[in-house]
Amino acid sequence: MPNGLTLIHHYDSNTPMVVVNVLYKVGAKDENPNKTGFAHLFEHLMFGGSINVPNFDTPLQLAGGDNNAFTNNDITNYYETLPVANIETALWVESDRMLQLDFNEQSLEVQKKVVCEEFKQRYLNQPYGDAWLKLRPLAYKTHPYKWATIGKELSHIETASLEDVKQFFYKHYGPDNAILSIAGNIKFDETVKLAEKWFGGIENRNISKTIITPEAEQTEGRYTTVKANVPQKAIYKAYHMCDRLDINFHATDFISDVLSGGKSGRLLNSLVKEQNLFSDINAYISGDIDAGLFVVEGHLNDAISFDRAEQAINDELYKLQQQAVGENELQKVKNKAESIFVFGQLNLMNKAMNLAFAENIGNIDWVNTEIDLYKSVQKEDIQKVAQQILTAGNCSTLYYEPK
Amino acid sequence: MSQSKTINLRHVAPAINLVDSLPVPGHTKLKLGNEIILHLLPEANTIGFKLDFYFSAGIKNGQHPTTAKATFRLMTEGTLLKSSEQIHESLDFFGSFIDKEVSFNYSKLTVFGTQPNFKDIILIIKDILKNPSFDKKEIDLYINREKQRLFVDLEKTQSLCKRAFAKTFWGESHPLGQPSEILDYDALKQEDLKAFYKNFIRPGLQQIVLSGCCSDDMIETIKEMCLSIKTEATSEPELLSDHIPLKGLTFIQKDPSIQAAIQMGTKLINRKHPDFASMQVVTTLLGGYFGSRLMKNIREEKGYTYGIGSSLQSIAGVGVLSIHTEVLNDKWEDTISCINSEIEKLKTQLVSIEELQTVKNYMCGNLARLFDGSFAQADRLQMLISESLDWEYYLKYLDAIKNTSVETIHYLANKYLNIDNFTTIVVGSK
Structure with missing residues (x-):
């Protein structure tokens, strides 16, 4: 207008x-x-x-x-x-x-x-x-x-x-x-x-954009421990990732799905069910417009040390860097993305919001076409992003310890 | 259009059209083999579907409520043919997700997915419904996870308040008065879960609701599936004795806590009572929406809380009016006296026509929103199924709201609201 x-x-x-x-x-x-x-x-x-x-x-x-x-x-x-x-x-x-x-x-x-x-x-x-x-x-x-x-x-x-x-x-x-x-x-x-x-009658206010200096690259791992009134130990590992419009965004999102999408993710199967180290564990992305965070968050079972728990997480992340995900596994996260896309279009409020969000990040067509970007992700893309971001130097770790 | 003209039109609120009908769907009901009823709520232009399975197996049927919840949760964690991992791998592969809900007199399994994968998804669901294995390993994992979750819950003032309220209000011999304890999880046994499945879930599938995409192919697939599922009438558990809740205030110390949690409640009329709809208007006026009296008083005038609400629900055949909030630690006493005086005000002063109109319009608009789309309509069917009602109920309900007068509010508040009858729990630090 x-x-x-x-x-x-x-x-x-x-x-x-x-x-x-x-x-x-x-x-x-x-x-x-x-x-x-x-x-x-x-x-x-x-x-x-x-x-x-x-x-x-x-x-x-x-x-x-x-x-x-x-x-x-x-x-x-x-x-x-x-x-x-x-x-x-x-x-x-x-x-x-x-x-x-x-x-x-x-x-x-x-x-x-x-x-x-x-x-x-x-x-x-x-x-x-x-x-x-x-x-x-x-x-x-x-x-x-x-x-x-x-x-x-x-x-x-x-x-x-x-x-x-x-x-x-x-x-x-x-x-x-x-x-x-x-x-x-x-x-x-x-x-x-x-x-x-x-x-129509409200005047333009010539609003200027806030100038934000991007975060400098993190090169050394950061750690902090919190002691609080909590029933069990918890660990949070946050890795810097790309921004919302970056070409790698969808592959990064898929890494979190491979690790903990649905109830068949690698972290649940390996760290909760096979190794009994965590009572629950999740991986997710923050979804911010500027460069955001890729987070792994879990609650440790009694008598499991932070060292052991963290090593187990690192092993899972290392596997993603060493070996490409399987064809089936990739197809699985793609099907899931498509399903979420279909359901997102069934609610009027969702549609109105998604249109506004897509316009805000600069690409309104994404409400219809972003699914194609998800579908075109290759297993090599996932491996490459895993190698780039899931490194010790790029990570901030928070240990949560019962008092 | 000039600026001044635009500004002028702002002085007067735009004219309002009232909601006077609901898009109540004319849904199809099919009787399948084995006495199972399939309800169809089709929506055009989508390949997404939602499939709800209703079982007449709720927490009232278990020896202990924890058994019913655990059985239903673990039903999807492995069958005689497939491990839990294999089941979830295939459900995820077909882009399907499932949701479970256990309430007092029934339980519900909901399956979401898209039409091209319908047959594959149904194959998995059929296996789950017919052959769950209740594997020892999965039970142990479940117990561990739930216990950890409970430990976290027991640190929250809000959860402690809710749990104490349930015990006091329903009485500890009522299934709703028995929130799960650590000991209940330790006591879970494989044979109890198997028995609950065999006696209640397996024979208890009575209604299925398909909403969203509903093709003939999909209906045929459901029909075939139901042929191999046997249902039987399950025995009704004994009627529960009518517990009289402990009235008055109970304070529970929880250190440290930054806010105090309050829950108050009283038994009232249930959904089938002719006063129920109008009493919903009273409850909404008191604390059921953002502009309610409690929100205005406790949040918007005093700033004691982020939120306060009241509701009238029909649970286990009993109407329950409850009020809950979390407030500044040293303001809980003042909050309770404000709640009491708001209730007194309803009994002594007539509500203004404007305020009543606002509440009624809000409620009618809200009702219309609850019918928007086939998935939402399927959710409405849930209440109708569990209370053996039909769509007509909602039309009558809408009329009853619209016909509630200033005098009715005053009359009902005096008839049903008595501060001395409330059970009140406060959890905080003194």
Whole structure:
């Protein structure tokens, strides 16, 4: 649109509903290192009312709608699902908070407390809850992925001021830094007309991209030990991997599937079932837009030492470097990827979000074509990536030990 | 369009259209061999399918609830013909994944996959349903994993609260009042699992729901499979005695803890009672959605919590109204008095027409969302099957919500809500 807002439309005649998804290209990585947790706190404030909509939730609930939002290191994403006849209610509230949030002290004070309780509930008040709070600063030294979305520490949230909030809004929120994705039983012309009606008058804010220095290559293994009130030992091994658009991304994703996809992964079969070293173990990728992490995470059985457990993980990773995966094994992870692709298209909200995510990383066609990139991965690609990233020097290891 | 014009239109909320019907599907029911019923909820333009198998075998049938859960979990971990590893290797190869759920009076095995692999997937499932081996090695692995999981759970104030509530509320002789303990896992025996399978699961397959892609070929494959599965009427367990929950507050010390977990609950009417739908409106108004009174009071005004909720569920034939939250450690007493005063307010003051309209519209919209797509509709069928109801139920339910008046809310709150009847558990550090 002329004001810089990107509009995406998807038509689905089989549903009585519509999904309105607004993605803002701001996440924890855009934060000031001394004011972390801000993007997420801000997401809470976005429900505190705007200039013409004093209460955000009530109009949506009256319209039979449901809404929520989430923040990660890269983006902040807001969404509404409601009967298609009431789409204008969603467009009204979303465009109004894009136009101007109602900055007020009361809302800020309460949401600071709510976010602190969220911090405690999700990260501090449960065993292993703070693992990622420890792992991030170990793996990243310069890149802002070094802090978690919830923030580095409670004090950063506690000291946020109304002035900080205003600055953050005008620095990151505006039509030119957002993607509006609408999916449901509504035609293209009507969607454009309504998007122009509600969002067309909001001025472009000339938002500039945050400049981020990429993380320098890690050449030496890093280790740290946490002692806490946990029932069993746990180990986290994080390896730097490529970014979301990199040619190696899909092969890297497949490595995690070969190791622990479904219930037939190598780690489960070898380390849990055959060798009895772990009660459970998983491999996964962080899925960030910038260069992310490939993680192996497991809980050790009683009386198993960290040395022995870690050696066993290393042996499995070494096998991937020494020998290409089997034809069947490769076909298995490809079939799984295809299945996930099919199921991802069955849910309206998924479709609206996936369109916005794909557009945000710069390639909207990926909602349809990324599956082909998965299908074209060769076993040699997997072996090559394993050799590149699964090395001791590229790894940050966190040992979690019962007090 | 000029800027000023755009701004002006913002002062007034757009007009709203109410949800006045539900896309209740006209689904096909087929009677297969051996008295098994197949429900079809087809969706065009997808090759993805979901297949739910319902067994009349729930935790009420086991000697101990842990037995029922373990049997159902381990049923997919090896058959007389194939090892657990071989089964999962082939399921993964065909891009299939399975999900299991054990509830009070039934259990459910769900299989997801795509149409081209349907026959191959069904071959594996048929083997699982007919020949599970309950291998000793797999049982030991399961016990180890579940025990470790339980150790982690026992460190969480929220889990401790839930467990203590279950025991106090249902009574320790009721299957729902017996959360699994370490000792229960140690006591699991191969022969008990085999017996539970033989007596309840094997003869208990009664309903199958296919949603998503439903081709004639697929239906034929299911028909053939069912011919070789025998079902029998299973004996109903004895009726459970009506336990009267211990009322009042129990505080459980857990050090260190950063937040206190609270769960409150009381027995109420079940789903088949004529007041149930309107009582759902009362519960939603109190704490069932983001704009609820409890969320406004405890989260949005006081900032004590990240979330608080209330729900009215029909469990094991009993209606259960419960409220749960995790709050600042030194604010749990204040939280409980706020909850009590919100309940009192419902009994003494009439709700405004606007607030009631908001809740009702939210609930109707939510109901419409629950019918969006064939997979979602298959999930609705789950409740209908387990409670022996039909789609008509949802249409009546929608009407009942729409017809709930300000006076009804006031009347029902007085009829059913009594603070003195609540069982309250708090876990935290003093």
